Amino acid sequence: MTEFQLHAAAASDDVAAIGQLLSNGAEIDTRDKDGRSALLVATHGNKVNAAKALIEAGADVNLKDNINDSPYLYAGARGHIEILKLTLQHGADLKSTNRYGGTAIIPASERGHVDTVRTLIEAGTDVDHVNNLGWTALLEAIILGDGGQRHVDIVKLLVDAGADVNLADKDGVTPLSHARSSGYDAMVGLLEKAGAK
Known part of the structure; x- marks a missing residue:
């Protein structure tokens, strides 16, 4: 054995x-x-x-x-x-996916692992990958994050890396709408500055 x-x-x-x-x-x-x-x-x-x-x-x-x-x-x-x-x-x-159809950057964004998200972006991960729930890393950072500084930093990293700020979830709700409905003003500001609708 x-x-x-x-x-x-x-x-x-x-x-x-x-x-x-x-x-x-x-x-x-x-x-x-x-x-x-x-x-x-x-x-x-x-x-x-x-x-x-x-x-x-x-x-x-x-x-x-x-x-x-x-x-x-x-x-x-x-x-x-x-x-x-x-x-x-x-x-x-970098393209391998977990049981939810997500790449590594999606759960890293949800859980607030700022250095991990930065490392994965630098490695060339697709920041707009959509998982089985219809969510991107950006959506998960907003929807499942706590709105605190770590998640704000992740939203900024993703936006700066060229994430599509208007890529909506499967119900058609945009990242900006999710951030607004949660009252995440710092995220709203970052998204609006990047042209989010």
């Missing part, structure tokens, strides 16, 4: 054990019952050293589990910035 020892080593951030197991022939991308690779286990716990060791040894940063999370997508969604940057340096698929 060498494979699951690798998962355990990843969960406990034990780089020495990871190296030993891999040199003894452990399969780096073996999945557990939930479809998770050791790298995804490390990412879940934000175990940066284990993740780095696994990625540098060739672990697949895009390998999805049973609920369509990959190390790249999960690091982006949770704001695990160091692991996210490692996945981006090792072939992260």
